[in-house]
Amino acid sequence: MIALKADQIKGNWATLLSVWNDDSLDICRVKEEIDTLIDMEVDGIYSNGTTGEFHCQSEAEFDMISECLAEKCNKTGMPFQIGVSHMSAQISLERLKRVVHLAPSAVQVILPDWFPVTDEEAAVFLKRMAEASEGIGLVLYNPPHAKRVLSPEEVGYLSGEVPRLVGLKTAGGDKSWYDSMRKHIPNLSVFVPGHLLASGIQEGASGSYSNAACLNPAAAQRWTDQMQYDMDSSLELEGRLRQFMDNYIVPFITEKGFCNGACDRFMAVVGGWADVGSRMRWPYRSIPETEAPRVRAEARRLVPEFFK
Template sequence: MSNFVPKGIIPPIVTPFTLEGKVDYDRLREMVDFLIDNGVHGLFPMGTTGEFYAVSDEEYREILMTVKDQTKGRVPVYGGASHITTRGVIRLLKICEDVGMDAVSVLTPMFVSQTQDELYTYYKTVAESTSLPIIMYNNKPKTNVTIEPTTVARLSEIVNIIGVKDSTGDMTNTAEYIRLTRGNDNFHVLMGRDTLIHAALCYGATGAIASCANVAPRVCADIYDKYMAGDVKGSLEAQYLLAPLRIACGMGTFPAVIKEGLEQQGIHVGKCLDPIAELKTEEKERLHRVLMDMGLVF
């Protein structure tokens, strides 16, 4: 049984790139400090927001090493290990083990439409290949694959599968994850839709992997910290403050809005790798107004 509890606000940290498309490791170190200084409870390199699909294994290893080194044990580091094949995930897990990740997030395979039995076997095989704590990652809007609540409940009985991140945006699905696993103290549910963090905490989630925490880490941390301190109203107000930023993410191809939001705050992380385009001028202006209303720019 794992004693590791995934909790709090965990940003899937962006991967900064230079104009030439190379990983900017110095900027990545600055992002680590910026996020931790603003109260986040963990860091998650190589998630969807980190453009995990765009880097080589060598870059992947160096990104994880950089985040781990700069974090210096201040918060847990969760490595993303996502691939279209089981063997591809296992290869990445070995890198996570080598680097010393505290836990790993494993997305459902992309493009391939698996049955629930195939998903069960996939996660079971992955879990058996490592001693690291594993968080399953359901991002149905991106993959067109979902882990059904009954499948999550079955998988929750595997000792090192300790949680699931739900990015479906379907609160009923999240609630079922929690309901069906609520008797298992070793298993935890994380929200993956930034507009629903407060709601998920009310239902029993232990935190959120929140892409908007890259741009507004203190606001996101307030949702969790205030809720845990018993200030439910303050938590809800922080959620209301965050919501327009997450809704604005629909203006561009993800994660273009996240990177532009950082750029507008003077945190230079570069653009997303091609073929993702920068926001149009009018979209940047709309985003700027959102950030102004949040008190992040002036």
Template sequence: MRALTSRGLRGIWSPLLLPVTMSEAIDFDRLDSTLETVLGTGVNGVYTNGTASEFHTLTEDEYDRLHELVAERCSAAGMPFQLGASHPSGQISLGRIARAARLRPGAIQVVLPDWLPLRPPEVLAALDRMAQAADGVPLVLYNPPYAKTQVGPELLARIADALPAVIGLKVPGIAVAKGLTERFAVFVAGHTLASAHREGAAGSYSNVSCMSPAGAVRWYEQMTTDPAAAAALEARLGAFLDEHIAPLAAAGYCDPALDKTLCAVGDWSTVGTRVRWPHRSVPDASIPALRAAAWRAVPELLTAPAGGRLPGA
């Protein structure tokens, strides 16, 4: 596909969650079916190998098979796609980047090498080498709150000056990219997008899309057509997450387990709640009560989560 730009990278991008079998293998048949559903939801694009997609658990063979599938399906459907090449090892990341680049995605998502924190010159050197490996495919820097190296506004400005190949950022909140939304496509956590959109955020690699991809798209459109209603929805969504999902995080369930829980709450795919070892999966028995609470809080998100005609439309 055509390379993305900082101006063109916008909207709701849906992660491709991994359906996992009892033996912890990826169920590629269910994954293909889930991708087929996502392609019809109206999302702006699909991305792979973020935290929600358990990138840290993939073997290199799984990584390649997954990306060949995504590139083939998205290209055939005319759906923009980004491939994640993240890995805690910078050396392994370089190999993943080079292989992803051969599939010519719109961008490649990367994290900084992660065992030891990096000094600013090392950050610039790491991204420069990654850009070389990407062979002209632009990069999106993923800097989650648990990364060893936290990249703040000053260093981001240096990255913008030195590395035009880095077109986008995936950060916890808009504040870290203050003053840089004209230089990068800044993507934030999905459940904060309405407020961040007012401050220049370009979109989200969306946990809300895990729950309802089509609903996340409708909400994104509402941010332009009815900002007050979009803000009210964000408040109700935040209250639901605080009351019902945050306790699961406090109980020790990891982010991918929570994302898969949201997917099960939305009831639009067969991904399931199972995550790969060594992490714990949220019990299936908890889903009905969570789903009922979500419907009380944000029914407009959960209606027609895979797209199609809305009731009364």
């Protein structure tokens, strides 16, 4: 694939979920999942994010997933990004070096995540990654649980220091956050949570590495396309998606202590679009699939568009 510029990274990007058979990677089911996402014609696919469990993969497993995704996407012309993130800067750099030849559209990185980095250390890290990327753009993944959650102004500083930085994956924020985004990082592709995409697009965001796509990638794509010609209806659907998330998904985190990745994986079970299962890799807990019928019934009631 051709490396994408910031203004070319947009829309609904679906996550590639890891699939575990007991405690081993089931690469056959991962390949089937990639084929399904390609058939659904999403705007792009990315691997090795939080729900892809980059933090739990061996280096051999990372290489296997990355190579499978690249082979299928390069063959079909599907844009794809590879997450080279790791808590260790050294391992992240080595992952990046190993995937450059796969020609991803961009790569996703997190900041080193044991000690919180300073602005200077973050810039030094990203500069080294950019040097190794051989022209492939960097997308900074900065989730709410990162040791260092950056403001738009701080991301703007890094963007000025590292021209190869083309995108930001973030939780977004309120109106003041978007005002700051437009002021400090107008040249980056900014991706916000999937269930907040319509209001995010309205405020100037570029797209989403989408939790809504975990529920149903094809439906998330139809909704994203709808935003181009019917924003009012798209915002109305967003309101129902927010209600579903707040009432039936978020409590698994706030009340029962499951991690975010377990919730995204559970939504794929609720949506039933791929054979990925609810299993998280040890030591993380998985949401029992016995919860799925109850949550699926509420999802069908609130967002029937995601079950067509």
